[in-house]
Amino acid sequence: MRRFNAPESACERVAPALDSYLSLELDDARAGEVRGHVESCAACSREIKERERLRALVRRAVRRESAPERLRLGVRQMLRGEAR
Numbered sequence: 001m002r003r004f005n006a007p008e009s010a011c012e013r014v015a016p017a018l019d020s021y022l023s024l025e026l027d028d029a030r031a032g033e034v035r036g037h038v039e040s041c042a043a044c045s046r047e048i049k050e051r052e053r054l055r056a057l058v059r060r061a062v063r064r065e066s067a068p069e070r071l072r073l074g075v076r077q078m079l080r081g082e083a084r
């Protein structure tokens with residue numbers, strides 16, 4: 001059943017833009033709209049904080065994956081291969 005003028009309609013309008021907002025991919029007008037809503041809406045504020053946390057975790061995991069140690073090993077192996 002569809003309710004009109006339901007309080008969550010603003011959240012639904014903003015929800016698809018949250019990821020783009022965090023990636024700074026929105027134009028100023030849209031970003032301002034998202035920011036304005038998030039600042040006045042506890043649910044979306046929580047949602048965006050949770051997404052920020054997840055993005056930070058992913059970034060950290062990616063950084064760990066390409067750790068300098070592995071890079072150094074790879075380069076050493078390559079150099080050894082060429083020296084022969």
Ligand SMILES: [Zn+2]
Pocket residue numbers: 010011014037041042043044045
């Ligand atoms: Zn909201």
